[in-house]
Amino acid sequence: MRDVSEKQAADDKVAVVIVAAGRGARAGQANGPKQYQQIGGGAVIARTLDAFLTHPKIGAVVVAIHADDGALFRRAAGANADRVVAVTGGTSRQESVRLGLLALRSHAPGRVLIHDAARPFVDAELIDRTIAAIEERQGALSALPVADTLKRETAEGMIGETVSRAGLHAAQTPQGFPFWPILAAHEKAHHLGKADFTDDAAIAEWAHIPVKIVPGSPDNVKLTWARDIAMADQRLSGGARFPDIRTGNGYDVHAFEPGDHVTLCGVAIPHDRKLSGHSDADVGLHALTDALLATCGAGDIGTHFPPSDPQWKGAASRIFVEHAVKLVREGGGRIANADITLICEAPRVGPHREAMTEALSAMLRISRNRISIKATTNEKLGFVGREEGIAAIATASVVFPGDVPE
Template identity: 65%
Template sequence: MKIGIVIVAGGRGERAGNPEAGPKQYRPIGGRAVIAHTLERFLTWSRSAPIVVVIHPDDDALFEAAIADLAGRDRVMRTYGGDTRQRSVLAGLQALAQTDATHVMIHDAARPFVDHDLLDRIAAKLDAGHTGLLPAMPVADTLKRAATDGLVHETVPRAGLYAAQTPQTFLLSAIRTAHDKAAGLRRDDFTDDASIAEWAGLPVTLVDGTPDNVKLTVQRDIAMADEKLNRTHALPDVRTGNGYDVHQLEPGNGVTLCGVFIPHDQKLSGHSDADVALHALTDALLATCGAGDIGDHFPPSDPQWKGAASRIFLAHARDVVQQHGGTIMNADISLIAEAPKVAPHRLAMRQNLSEILGISLDRCSVKATTNEKIGFIGRREGIAAIATATVVYGARS
């Protein structure tokens, strides 16, 4: 299963007021365009495959400016929408059908606070075999039905009533067929994709939505979103990850630590080059975004990693962090060994870290200590490493 994303961003946003400011999806909140925040939520979600953004034909320049600083923007395709949301969605589905996506999440560009927990809940339902999913919140307010004269006619029972959200998610082939059928019959009055699915006889199952997944509609919504993000940005999302690794020593001609080969009368035993320092730092980086450990990404049972240079593993962890919106701020490694001496090689080790991680030398630290001849390290049976990484992530809402 591959989950493609269609983000609908072709509207003019008349209800947002202030037309001189442009369509609401390109207005700034928290220092970036609304659509940039929305796209980032999907670009940093581990299960999103192709992403198609449906924009207005007049908005190329606005769109390019909005996504200019987004990591992973090369994964985003664009197409042009019609004069209604329904026609724009169909254009997005047609573009997505040219990819290998099997399922589709259809999302409003003006919902920038969709979170990964909601996306994971939807994906879990897909994994369980559901083919039509609608995130929704139970209606909490008392509902009244009134006529055009403003007089209340009745109170509407709210039991079983839900407010629909996006992304609304379907088997791609099924929802595209339903949209094609509606277009062929010139049915252009559906308010969302779930209503088209219902009309076409496709089953739609509710998924718990989230109160934060609001749609920015009027000018006040945009102002409140901006205030919320600016308040959040004042408290940066700083995370620290720790890693530990140890490898056994055996007779040999040298060890590799932090990518530097040091001649020695022993070598480290391991499937790769057994660089305990880079292994520990790889785990520390992965820990900052909950991405498992080195064994999950590079299983020792896989023969392709036999004798591999551990800088490959560290570079991969760097990329994972960046894909999750992280900026590496600092890397610190403590080596624990009786021998060989690390001090003569410390600068070269720090330079390797600086090059691989793309951070300045003063943000890379390598230290070494002995184990005072205590335990397996003291008996020169192994070398251990402890690593700490500090990463700043885009502020969460």
């Protein structure tokens, strides 16, 4: 078993254990365990991983998988397989969670979320709500009030009584806890041979850890049966519908002035000059902001952040990008990819590309493989070729709900 490294589990981030070791027999085995079956052109578990790995508050992610599924997991997770720690799970969900928590011991953050891989429609808002409810001695459970009338069955298969649904909730995941108390509760249950807990909130209840209920999401369904897989695939594929995909472009340029570094795509790069501008003059992020705003018809960066407004003097340009992302998401958009080309003779961009990609992944809340950062010179031509400044071109593609109108 591997422990999460210090770099992966920063104290200010929330760790996640994703449970993916089950066989999913009820969903049918013809296409493999349900977490690896295809929905909308990708594996169930790939969509689940993407929801957490693109969330800015999430740090280390541990996935508990079946001992036979190593190669299957890497194929399904793709590039994200290298961003998580995969551990061998146990024979029960409870044991898999315990093993996942143990992998976080060495450099554990204060809080941890536990989530089922077979819930691929978890969204950022639900993750935020769950994290916000975790306290030093309090867990959080995402759940929905029970809406159906409940009946208790007799041994003869008849209705014995109608059960009041007042105060009853259907539990979902993620479930969140302070790390050390929930690990201690799992360890105690393991040593006492208590293996009949169906979720982590039940273990917390047994261990006298208070758990606060937070509103779940009706979209956050657990894929259990074969028909659930088929419906999820139909939901994501949209049948014959033509998706509303919008592409926006942005362009920006800033001149050099005396200084000791330039900021490009959120990363400070040592240089003998800096870029001149009212904010931090991050030419890459300014172009990207305009590209994102273009996808929802929201004007340009100057409309939202006028250079005449003193509050933006020296501001970090990530503020502008995150504002544009917020407008896109409020309109129901999902950012599919972002492509930025930086045009300059110096400084060299290549050594900083990984850091730039990481910064953009956090700002846009998309996976790194959906981000492209390129650099080119201007072959000594024009103001860029004379090293008077830097230009940037950005393109962003966003998928909005619904068909493209006639």
